Amino acid sequence: MMVLMAIIVEEENDGEMELSQFHEGPLFDNLVVHDHIPDMTFFKEPSSECQEETNVEGLPLYQDAPVTVAESCLLLVAFAVRHKLSGTALEDLLELVCFHCPKPNKCVSELKEFQLFFQALKHPFIKHFYCSNTICKIYIGTSQPASGAKCPVCGTIVSCSSYFIEIPIEEQLKTILSEI
Numbered sequence: 741m742m743v744l745m746a747i748i749v750e751e752e753n754d755g756e757m758e759l760s761q762f763h764e765g766p767l768f769d770n771l772v773v774h775d776h777i778p779d780m781t782f783f784k785e786p787s788s789e790c791q792e793e794t795n796v797e798g799l800p801l802y803q804d805a806p807v808t809v810a811e812s813c814l815l816l817v818a819f820a821v822r823h824k825l826s827g828t829a830l831e832d833l834l835e836l837v838c839f840h841c842p843k844p845n846k847c848v849s850e851l852k853e854f855q856l857f858f859q860a861l862k863h864p865f866i867k868h869f870y871c872s873n874t875i876c877k878i879y880i881g882t883s884q885p886a887s888g889a890k891c892p893v894c895g896t897i898v899s900c901s902s903y904f905i906e907i908p909i910e911e912q913l914k915t916i917l918s919e920i
Contacts, residue, residue: 797809797810797813797857797861798810799846800846801841801845801846801847802841802842802843802844802845802846802847803842803844805841805845809846809847809848809857812837812847812848813848813854813857813858814907816830816833816834816837816848816854817854817858817865817905818905819833820833821903821904821905824901827851830851830854831850831851831854834847834848834849834850834851834854835849835850837849865905865906865907866882866905866906866907866908867882867884867903867904867905868880868881868882868903868904868905868906869881869882869883869884869885869898869900869902869903870902870903870904871891871893871894871896871898871902872896872898872899872901872902873891873894873896875894876891876893876894876896878891878892878893878894880898884900885898885899885900
């Protein structure tokens, strides 16, 4: 079982959490900082396993993986939405995941392939828009708000980036029950 760990050292400062200053200690003594950070293509290996065009959504991400390709993609889109990743950041994340998985794997490593995965789903997800005002948060609907549209309650300009995703369970259940 793969475990993802992140260690963040925080200190209390007037009730707010801040990242501690990391500049001392043996871990950072040999750290070399370069002005140029390579882009993800620097690490990318052309791999036919990462580029498979077949329907792999129910297959494990790699041999003995605890998640399927579909589960991986759903987790990645949830992460991207929650953290408001740009297309470039999402593509870098996809390549990073592919780079960290054992080879051969069925990782979706390109943004276009990732978008095609969601377009090809039997039950595509639905975006539900809401007011971005932290006090209001009223539901706007499933149609993308027009540019400059205002919230009917508080008058805040409605943002296209304030939404949550629904994957309709009724259709999923129908599919599951029809396969039994």
